[in-house]
Amino acid sequence: MELQEATTEPTEISLVLAARNGDREAFGQLAKRYERVVYATALRRLGNHAEAQEVCQEVLVRAMQKISQLREPEAFGSWLRAVTSRMAINRAVRKRAPISTEPETLAATCVTVETPLTTALASERRSQVRAGLRRLGELDRETLVAFYVEGQSLVEMSQEFRSPVGTIKRRLHVARKRLAKELEELVAV
Numbered sequence: 001m002e003l004q005e006a007t008t009e010p011t012e013i014s015l016v017l018a019a020r021n022g023d024r025e026a027f028g029q030l031a032k033r034y035e036r037v038v039y040a041t042a043l044r045r046l047g048n049h050a051e052a053q054e055v056c057q058e059v060l061v062r063a064m065q066k067i068s069q070l071r072e073p074e075a076f077g078s079w080l081r082a083v084t085s086r087m088a089i090n091r092a093v094r095k096r097a098p099i100s101t102e103p104e105t106l107a108a109t110c111v112t113v114e115t116p117l118t119t120a121l122a123s124e125r126r127s128q129v130r131a132g133l134r135r136l137g138e139l140d141r142e143t144l145v146a147f148y149v150e151g152q153s154l155v156e157m158s159q160e161f162r163s164p165v166g167t168i169k170r171r172l173h174v175a176r177k178r179l180a181k182e183l184e185e186l187v188a189v
Contacts, residue, residue, distance in 0.1 A: 013073045015029050016070065020067050027064050027067065031060050031064075034077065037077070038055075038056045038060065041085060042084055055088050059080070062083060129183070132182035132183045133145070143157070143161075
């Protein structure tokens, strides 16, 4: 009959006492035992895998530094969970809200700086477009104004001008080309 050697694993209390006395190996064993619990607690609070891993590392480092302050060695597990919760909450509170990069959000939040030059150029462009519109025929001018200035749809324009939508599309195309030509001539002068 073979006798099996009894391998007795150190108790949690003995590991805590050894760690309090500076035994890093004892703390390493405690960290291995509680790493999953610490990670799960952080993940539950933060909801982010990477953040939870970072908090887990920070908690274990902090616990190693502060284990001497633990009065009751048998309370190590609950003490470690409390430290984890506190650190996870602190991280969540300090974390900045993500900035949305959706085009609509950026357009609504971006500040446009108007300089005297941009204001003058915009005013000049408006004047040139008005002058170009005045030089167009009445039908071209009314078509462009209805679509671009008044914001009418093709269907609304079709009803107003008593013409099929296809004809309105063609008129818009031709009127745009004529306006572009007029603007080229105005700029060349």
